[in-house]
Amino acid sequence: MNNTPKLLRPQFLLDPDIVFLNHGSFGACPKPIFDEYQKWQRKLETRPVKFQTEEVFTDLENSRRALGEYINCDKDDLVYFPNPTHAISNLIPSLNLNERDEVLTTDQEYGACDRAWVYYAQKSGFKYIKSEIPLPITSVEEFCQRFWSKATPQTKYVYLSHITSSTALILPIDKIVKEAKVRGIKTIIDGAHVPGHIPLDIKAMDPDYYTGACHKWLCCPKGVSFLYVRKELQDRMQPLVFSWGWGEEYDEFKASTQLHSESRFVNIFQWQGTRDMSAFLTVPASIEFQDQYDWDSVRSRCGEMVLDARNRITELTGLPQLCPDDWLGQMATILFPMDDTVAFKERLYDDHQIEIPTMAHEGLTAFRISIQGYNSEADVDHLIRTLKNFI
Ligand SMILES: Cc1ncc(COP(=O)(O)O)c(C=O)c1O
Incomplete structure (x- = not known):
């Protein structure tokens, strides 16, 4: 036993x-881990200004470093979001899709993120196309054949879950990313269920965009997720919430833009107005907890x-x-x-x-x-x- x-x-x-x-x-x-979370919250409430305007940025960097090591990517190629729904809603407008473009997905995607795609597809005129994956699924070959059957020369992005939500399937994402590269298509992977659940090696997989939740299988407190963006694509990113980290490239803001990191990508997403970022800071302790056991x-x-x-x-x-x-x-x-x-x-x-x-x-x-x-x-x-x- x-x-x-x-x-x-x-x-x-x-x-x-x-x-x-x-x-x-x-x-x-x-x-x-919950104690660790409250420890950060107490630290914040003990010295609210010092913590929020100085210390938290170093603590966030340490947390991103630990997560980066865990999923094998550079700490400055990922930013924290409360959840994958936020991350996907934030990402889509930065893709600048238009009526000539198509995004290929499956009929197994998570409903909240699906809604963001449908909204932006209606707004910008791109086509959001779902390949049907009837169940039972019998083989990787069958999945790949069904998935790619709706790809066309207009397919600019593929978007799909690494582990599906309601059907709990681990999809053959490495294979899909590889094939997408051959076809010249960019990849957006929803790995909400992945960190702490199955191995994730961003450098080996090499997707263009990847979001994952740390509050599910890595057991962080609620509201810890990340968005990874390949370095060469980071300049195209724009936040949905503009704040003090944005604007270094504009004369009128240059002098007053707060640059806590050398990465523009990190600066534009990290500070989004006053909020409690304590949960983000628990990632190193959560990784350590799982190691320990x-x-x-x-x-x-x-x-x-x-x-x-x-x-x-x-x-x-x-x-x-x-x-x-x-x-x-x-x-x-x-x-x-x-x-x-x-x-x-x-x-x-x-x-x-x-x-x-x-x-x-x-x-x-x-x-x-x-x-x-x-x-x-x-x-x-x-x-x-x-x-x-x-x-
Ligand atoms: C595949 C998948 N994507 C995205 C999400 C979104 O999670 P959240 O509600 O934390 O944004 C979930 C949640 O269960 C999910 O299963």
């Missing part, structure tokens, strides 16, 4: 009365539990699995024969204290199970025992 959950569960603030199988939505923060073995134990849970549940329902095993990490989406998705979720929570997201999938219900270090076999057993009542 593996002891890790016994060791890790008390480290988290999660309500002990709930069987929490939804790390994927907002993550969960361990107590030592040998997170590689935590991840592999969780991955095995996900596959085991999915196999037991599909055996119960007789419904197909949505992908081969190696498309999954610490999450899996599983079909279930229920009509009312909302009532199903409510009953799981209210009657059985199980927190798990449910969704509609081609006339059936599906749910997404997440397994994190604090979950034990007993959590999965409770879910499966409960599901038997619904069949």
Whole structure:
């Protein structure tokens, strides 16, 4: 019997009365990291001016350095955003797309970011084209063939998730980025679920733009995400919120623009008016926390539990699995024969204290199970025992 959950569960603030199988939505923060977060908040409130106008910039740089080392990119090629939704909404207008351009994506993208694309496509006239990825998916070749089937000479960017949200699929992103380069197409990757979940090596992958969340699988407090932009493309970036770090290239602002970094990209995004940046400063401690608890073995134990849970549940329902095993990490989406998705979720929570997201999938219900270090076999057993009542 593996002891890790016994060791890790008390480290988290999660309500002990709930069987929490939804790390994927907002993550969960361990107590030592939450303490670190509050330590930064206290520091800010102790000396608000000194902290916000001087110290925080060095602390942010240290945090970006640690994150850069973790995902293998230069610390000045990434900036913090509260979440990938902000990062994507901020990025699209800087791409300067027009009615001759096309952006190729999938039908599996996260709804909030999808909305930003639809809005800007309507506003600027570019085409936002979705390749359909019917499930079950059977192979990388099939995925790539389906994805590229809607590419045209007008395709300027591809935008897709590294791990999809509602279907929990690890997409073959390295292959897609490689092929995009051959086709002369730029790549925008939504890696909301990636940091802390599966290895990320930005230099090896070499995308043009990559956003990731640190409050999900890296277990930071809520509101820590980043946007990486390839150096040569950074000059084209403009913030949605203009502030003191912007304007060094304009005579009227030159003298008063606050340059806390040598990077224009960092300066224009880092200071966006008064806000609490404490959560961003917890990244080094979160990386260290996972190191300390040998997170590689935590991840592999969780991955095995996900596959085991999915196999037991599909055996119960007789419904197909949505992908081969190696498309999954610490999450899996599983079909279930229920009509009312909302009532199903409510009953799981209210009657059985199980927190798990449910969704509609081609006339059936599906749910997404997440397994994190604090979950034990007993959590999965409770879910499966409960599901038997619904069949
Ligand atoms: C694939 C994907 N992209 C983007 C997001 C956006 O996350 P946020 O709400 O933190 O912006 C999510 C959230 O779950 C996601 O699953």
